[in-house]
Amino acid sequence: MKLADLTTYLDEYLKISAYEDRSNNGLQVQGNLEVTRAAFAVDACLASFNAAVSAGAQVLIVHHGLFWSQHIQVTGMHYERLKTLILNNISLYAAHIPLDAHPEVGNNIQLARLAGLQHIEPWGQHRGDTIGFVGELAEPLSPEQLSARLERHIGPGNRVQATGHPARRVAVLSGFGVDFTAEARAAGADTLITGETSHTWVHPVSEQGLNVIYGGHYNTETVGVKALAAHLAEHFGLDTVFIDLPTGL
Numbered sequence: 001m002k003l004a005d006l007t008t009y010l011d012e013y014l015k016i017s018a019y020e021d022r023s024n025n026g027l028q029v030q031g032n033l034e035v036t037r038a039a040f041a042v043d044a045c046l047a048s049f050n051a052a053v054s055a056g057a058q059v060l061i062v063h064h065g066l067f068w069s070q071h072i073q074v075t076g077m078h079y080e081r082l083k084t085l086i087l088n089n090i091s092l093y094a095a096h097i098p099l100d101a102h103p104e105v106g107n108n109i110q111l112a113r114l115a116g117l118q119h120i121e122p123w124g125q126h127r128g129d130t131i132g133f134v135g136e137l138a139e140p141l142s143p144e145q146l147s148a149r150l151e152r153h154i155g156p157g158n159r160v161q162a163t164g165h166p167a168r169r170v171a172v173l174s175g176f177g178v179d180f181t182a183e184a185r186a187a188g189a190d191t192l193i194t195g196e197t198s199h200t201w202v203h204p205v206s207e208q209g210l211n212v213i214y215g216g217h218y219n220t221e222t223v224g225v226k227a228l229a230a231h232l233a234e235h236f237g238l239d240t241v242f243i244d245l246p247t248g249l
Contacts, residue, residue, distance in 0.1 A: 001236055003033050003059065003091055009235075010061075014098040014228075020127035023096035024067040029082065031091035032058040040229040041243040042221050044092060046077065049084040051243040058090060060243075061228065063107075063221050065094025099224045100174055101131035105231050107174040107224035108132045111193055111215075114153040114223065115146060117170055123187050124173050124180055132173035132180070134187050140166035143191060143211040150193065150215055154223060157248065159214040161202070167191035167211055174220035181208045195220040196249060218247045 007027045010016070016025045028044075039057035041048035044066045052060040072078050085092055100107045103122075108131065112120050117135030124132025137146070143162040151158050170191045171184035177194035178201045184192045185208055192210055195217035205212050222244070229240040 001035050001238065003027075003030070003035050006035055006038075006059065006232075006236075006238075007093060010093060010095070014095050014102055016095065016098050019097040019101065019129050019131075021097040022068045023065055023094055024069060025065070025095055025098055026093065027091060028065050028067050028094050029085045029090075029092040031085060031089045035059050035091075035238070037239040037241065038229070038232060039241050039243055040225045041245060042218055042225055043245065044081070044094065045245070046081050046084060047245050048243050049081060049088075049090065051245070052090055053084070053088045055241045055243070057241065059093060060085075060090055061093045061095070061225070063094070063096060063099055063225055065096065066092065067094075095228075097126065097129065097131060099228065100221075101129060102224070105224055105227035107221050108172050110223035110227050111150070111154075111174060111220060112170075112172045115150055115170060115172065115193060117172070123171055124177070124183060132171060132177070134169065134171040134184070134189055136169055137167060140168050143167055143213060146170070146191065146193075147213045147215075150213065154215055154219040155246070157216055157219065159197075161197075161205055161212045161214070163190075163206075163209055163211050165190060165211065174215075174224075175217050178205065178212065178214075181205055181210050181212070185210055193220075217249055
């Protein structure tokens with residue numbers, strides 16, 4: 001298919017222009033104008049670019065792109081990354097907040113479904129946009145049980161900060177969503193599923209009385225990329241490949 005047709009579809013399907021985002025979402029680097037194979041990865045980096053070359057892809061679609069609304073000199077590693085894309089005629093397409101928020105293939109709706117949530121509703125305001133989800137478990141689970149359920153889908157390595165109370169109503173926000181703990185409590189959630197935390201958030205989370213499952217920034221953001229790949233494969237018959245480059249974080 002034509003690159004222009006693919007990017008037009010993605011721009012509309014993901015509602016790229018609808019979200020306030022530091023990421024310069026959409027087509028960031030233009031390459032081959034014909035696409036027969038699309039590679040997918042969480043991060044735009046030299047390793048994912050080289051893997052896309054090895055996979056014979058003409059486009060790489062990522063969650064974390066190269067351009068974040070600031071000027072970057074084309075030197076050093078930034079030069080090496082761009083050179084790899086350009087010399088191999090590979091396009092780069094990025095979808096950050098739009099892929100977190102999407103109601104069908106987004107990271108957060110995918111995590112909510114994998115967690116087994118029911119009666120799922122939009123939740124979580126980011127710069128005026130609702131990007132997360134909240135829902136109910138069919139029956140209460142301990143945070144450890146819910147974490148184990150998630151790990152069966154996203155991989156091992158979860159960290160659980162538990163209150164001693166079971167999980168019933170669960171809010172979901174991938175990546176660094178730990179700063180949404182107060183908003184989760186306000187929505188009636190007793191548990192938050194997110195990606196990562198930092199030292200400074202340990203005590204504030206404890207003081208909120210909220211169970212938090214940290215699934216890893218990387219692991220919680222593979223699910224949307226994979227779901228988008230599956231959607232494009234089904235919709236267009238496009239050959240797709242997922243490039244797995246876990247960071248352990």
